[in-house]
Amino acid sequence: MIIRIDMTTKEIKKQAVPKKYALLGGRGLTSRMILDEVNPLCNPLGPGNKVIIASGLLGGSAAPCSGRLSIGAKSPLTGGIKESNGGGTAAVKLSKIGIKALVVEGQPEEDKLYLLKVTPEGVELLPADELKGKGNYETVKILKQKYGNNYSILSIGPAGERGYSMASIAITDMEGNPSRHCGRGGMGAVLGSKKIKAVLIDDKGTRGVTYKKDEKEFKRIAREWSKTLIQTKAILTNFGTANLVTPMNALGVLPTKNFSTGCFENAEKISGEHLRELLEQRGGAYGHPCHPGCVIRCSNVFKDENGEYVTSALEYETIGLLGANCGIGNLDLVARLDRFCDDFGIDTMELGVTIGVVMESGMISFGDEKGVMQLIEELEKDSIMGKLIGQGAAVTGRVLGVQRVPSVKGQGISSYDPRALKGTGVTYATSPMGADHTAGNCLPGRKGYRPETMKDFDVTEAEGQWELSKDLQLMTAVCDYCGLCFFVGPTWENMEIISQLINARYGCSLSKDDVIALAKQLIKTEVEFNLRAGIPQSANGLPEFFYREKLGPKELTFDISEERLQRIFDNL
């Protein structure tokens, strides 16, 4: 079923899933509902926007890594359509209750906060003014004291309440900490504009999801796939995503000092290897799953020198952007910043790019750790400088007069320099999501699904990267609509496995081409929304300095023509 919560009238309605949405889930469902129901020209923080919260097509099933939660809305950061997905415990519970989507719409006139309680018995809206201004950690603590430990909790921090465009939505992890985030695109600000501080979800008494066709077969495939993933993804299990720091630095891809070089002199100090050492020394954890059913387990738990919990999941993107990109070679500081972001409720990536831009302006220097902590204070205080940073890199760059602003469609670029990782550059330039590596990350060794892209490319060369990005954007969209972590691999082989799982669960008979066709439909939906929102394909491009400034000893520039970027989705 679909549950609609109208925040203007406070009415809550159950709705049977319309037939047209039956085979949609995750990003597939959020983007479709946004196109169907949200005026593309609406104010993202006004009553016309909607927050759609949905688990994926395989959510709650025995499929490995299928517990990602998609949250979609028109983004206050990009002005376009957005889906941001995260791990944690919520998606599985929603699926088990049988809720395909929670739709939060309208807007209260009164300045009061609410929380939404979701159980198999029903959905309730409760007052939550006592949580005003509280960070996610305290919010979760208070809610657990009041409602017990069974709930998975989505929540927003002060940033979401204030409408900062970099505000995230936290999801509690398996230990009950608000450490998993739908970080990108300001979804927290949209939920905050609806005055929803938190969503509590408990699935007690439910029996688990149903399989229309062949539960045994589903579980057999899932088991086999899990085995393969456990074997092939050992590097993620052992070093987490931070394993990328060393190879990306070696390739010249690691954004350093506001994307001015791709090699950081202190890369070793923030490497996955060093992180692993610290985790071991201090009794932290690695090989830690971010959601139930995750077999890759790339997450970690970071502790300080005294063995006290700091944060969970210190990730490559956070380390790259709050570390190297700010000239900071100090994992303890990056971990404290990560904890701050999780608690305050903002995207670590957008903050890292934004601080890099502030450093570029000369207001503080690259590597100035004290200066960074002062900026954090400005955010906490909600000063003008804090409000400015809260709007992200593009707005901050404009106000501070910085010309080198690494963002696309208003969203900060992820932790890969597009001049040296050109396929990912194509994804940044063309994804309806704005600069977003998770929309199709063309790392070395990644392959597409067409013969000409089923080979290894030199990632620093333009050849083949446009095609590869297009393929990976489609196959990643498949993961996103299934609720699968894209670390299972957006690969042609996996499309086969995914089609079999969907068929076994839903009693249909999709081929792997069919699952790709659904992804094409999904991207078209998003492209159409963006066009109507005033963001045409002709806006596809990277910031000028990537075309002009040379990177590293190979003197790389981004050399894939704007015309090709603008036509990538012409004949989907």
Add this chain to the structure above:
Amino acid sequence: MIIRIDMTTKEIKKQAVPKKYALLGGRGLTSRMILDEVNPLCNPLGPGNKVIIASGLLGGSAAPCSGRLSIGAKSPLTGGIKESNGGGTAAVKLSKIGIKALVVEGQPEEDKLYLLKVTPEGVELLPADELKGKGNYETVKILKQKYGNNYSILSIGPAGERGYSMASIAITDMEGNPSRHCGRGGMGAVLGSKKIKAVLIDDKGTRGVTYKKDEKEFKRIAREWSKTLIQTKAILTNFGTANLVTPMNALGVLPTKNFSTGCFENAEKISGEHLRELLEQRGGAYGHPCHPGCVIRCSNVFKDENGEYVTSALEYETIGLLGANCGIGNLDLVARLDRFCDDFGIDTMELGVTIGVVMESGMISFGDEKGVMQLIEELEKDSIMGKLIGQGAAVTGRVLGVQRVPSVKGQGISSYDPRALKGTGVTYATSPMGADHTAGNCLPGRKGYRPETMKDFDVTEAEGQWELSKDLQLMTAVCDYCGLCFFVGPTWENMEIISQLINARYGCSLSKDDVIALAKQLIKTEVEFNLRAGIPQSANGLPEFFYREKLGPKELTFDISEERLQRIFDNL
């Protein structure tokens, strides 16, 4: 000829006018050259943008009111194409020297300021570092001391040097004061990004412009037209544009307190009638021409209580937006603010809309005169708050969390509420220039050129306003490419006169349909640039609150469908 100044290499080149530009001038030429030469995705303040300075097709001629100067570039305020035109003495001199356009391109690497000296003998680039940080009034004073009084001077203030998106370019008036401004769209920031502080233009020794066909006939038509204008525009001569305050307030069109009502309780104190009284009492001037050859003479010279010069041309838009829109019923304060804007080099309109938005945020109250002066100090100091305001209403609203932001495509709305003056609302929503009344202002009594629009409309009703706006946008574009002040009237009768004048001057045989056809071409050029810059026609719309909040006793909303707004230029 066309003069190109490359600020990267400091080379200055003369170029014969290409045939395709022969019948283009003013906005027609600036927009065409921008489409031909500027990458629409370039950074507006980077080396890829160009500033095109051009007088109109009738510039320097005996045609009345033909001395407007067009300045065009990709706008840092809207991200799209921009032309902003102003009076003053420069356009006539450029025409007399025979310069069709000055094109400033590239960007110096060094942080030094330059000035450009233009005479019939040639064009020189000179150092101007001693003018750094100086206001327009002081800049002009220093330049006159150094170079004498013969020059017409274009200049930028601190705002343009700093890259504020609301930065204007000043043009000296007939008394030598920098009081005429190409205000809209941040042209001053683009000139500042090229490190040009000032342009000096002297036409001494030139004989005036040539008439290819029939000088006598040209002058006869011009003389007759002047007579008609003097007779029919007496209200502008007597009360200036401020004559509009009283009728706009009566109609409920005068934006008051951030467009929350259309009637200002203190309208009388800022009315054209009261202004005229003050001008008379204090020895100011009215019926004052803003450029040589102006016969309408709507400008004025405002003096303070001691009879000291404060500013020239206190205009309706300034009074409406810095006055009523900020809840300020005090002409002396508005005049001081106007002087500040002229000196600091910013658009009075964008500042008025932005201060209204700051007031809406609650940071200061509507009507708080002291608070306004503090904001001015922030601008002067270049504090974070100052930098923020300098970026205009849209960015300020976003950072301060204000939902009611009256701007379109990033540019603040002029001093007419679009709910009560619906045709002008159509112009705001659809003009490639962003919200801009001068692109086609549908005041009561204005008529179009098609039979169905050649009648009076109720300006508060939707009927006929879409058609009227379209017609007026075209006929205004004709004025803009001729260098004619649009107060001559974008009327069907005037299209006939204008075609005769063009024919007599250039030896061609355009009909009035032909001059409209040139305007269609011009708008198409701009629409195409904007599409390529990522601003499609689907972005045409007004801020949400104009559709939702009711205005005045008639409970007016803006009720012209977004679909129609998006299709207005479909079949030009």
